[in-house]
Amino acid sequence: MATDTAGYTLSELMVTAAAREIADGEVVFVGMRLPLLGFLLAKRTHAPDAVGIYELGIVRDSPAPEPILTMGDLPNLFRAKWLSDTSDVMGLLQNGTVDVSFIGGAQVDRFGNLNTSYIMSSGKLATRLPGSGGACDLAGLSQRHIIIMAHEKHRFVPTVDYITSPGYGNGAGWREKSGLPRGGPSAVITSRGIMKFDPVSKEMLLVSIHPGVTARNILDNTGWPLKIADTLIKTPVPTEYELKVLRELDPEGYWTGS
């Protein structure tokens, strides 16, 4: 697993992997926490023309002039391209304008359904989580979305206790049957590797393993027999330039420290 001796932290590896999922010129709905940095990193590296949309009612096409911890920090409003209502930016999502969005999760299942609401234990509520925020909207209405979360057995479960943000439900055809107009998760970036989804069955598929992690280790930390892609790669490590930019974006390591 990534350590200080590798020259980067695990969070830096995850943020870099997230950033690389953004293509130049795409319209990105940016979520809270790690995804915020992923978008800013992409802007400063390979995707300078990506446009960022934030649920508070913010559209901007340049990184904030100073490091920010959250999207409502005033530097993120400074010289924004548009300050508006939440319903305006949600309209851009609902009408299909948003190419890609990022969400975090507490619990995910083999079809990429996410739970950030209720964790149950033997039929009773064990943990009440904060809820959807914009996550349900992003998972339902972007052209595609990317999930970022810690990879632990109790988080990677066969079936989530509650679908806050829909993935592929119970498999192929489910989103269409549910009335969702488009989209679905395209990648799950975790603390151990990267998963994508089988284009036919819509089941999660291990495609990339972080440096120092084994496939065995990932299977042991997944609550169902995770399928492995025919070609399994090692997650590319952050470049020196990516690390330099990340450390400018998060100088105190609040999000990406070890």
Add this chain to the structure above:
Amino acid sequence: MAPASKLMSLSEAIKRYVPDGAEVVMGTSLETMIPFAAGHEIIRQRKKNLTLIGPISDILFDRLIGAGCVRKTRAAWVGNVITGSSYNFRRAAEEGTLETEDHSNLTISMALNAGAMGVPFMPALTALGSDLYKTNQSLKKITCPFTGMMLTAVSAINPAVAIIHVQRSDEFGNAHMWGNLGVTREACLASRHIIITAEEIVSPGAIESDPNRVITPGFRVDAVVHASWGAHPSPVPGYYNRDHNAFIEYRNESKTSEAFEKWLRLWVDNVKSSDDYLRLLGKERIIKLELKNHLLSEPVDYGY
């Protein structure tokens, strides 16, 4: 006849317009301009059985829940934006003393929009495929009468009162707000009463010089309260930055009921005025939060 001034003290405004059991919408700009001073006054008056309505409430809802003021939340997210879960909310929900209605940011906006437009519901494409229906009776699946497609009908919400923090207002409730607006406009239009807390009270002429920046028609506003630093620790564009440390420290300050009681005594019950609050905050912290880079917009011409 000259209109009557709506200026009053914070305690008077809360006493008059936030009765026990009321449905209150606040924190409508999401992370910015959260009316913390008003929320703290609700706690000081130990209001009971409130229903709190909002998109992502950051930690204000958690404080009101911890103080025992809240029976129900109708919200998209209740937590601490930069640290995650909020503990009073968790305790109350897990112990079963708090009822929660699960929204998304889009459904809460549509519920308030329906209330604002005077229609019983608004359609949306969100929530389809999710379990929000199971824990939110105000969401129903319907078929579009024109296209036959499946839609979510979001039932209207008409709060008893909206509490909004703004940059500046005149004494009659004509108020300027700028920055990201969240669901503030629909929240004001949907609510029966509106309380405005403002960083500054300015002349009607200052407001009339820029009507596009008025957040809601002043004739519908009931109370105007002068509350400088009234949104701390959330940021107010043009006035002060977000106090990250307050949110980070609150994580431990609310981790147990005992820790929260201690926090409540120090930061709410012992605070009798905004001067008290600023003294507690301390000069050094205030200076750190003040704006360092100003950006004045170009004036526009509304003449004829």
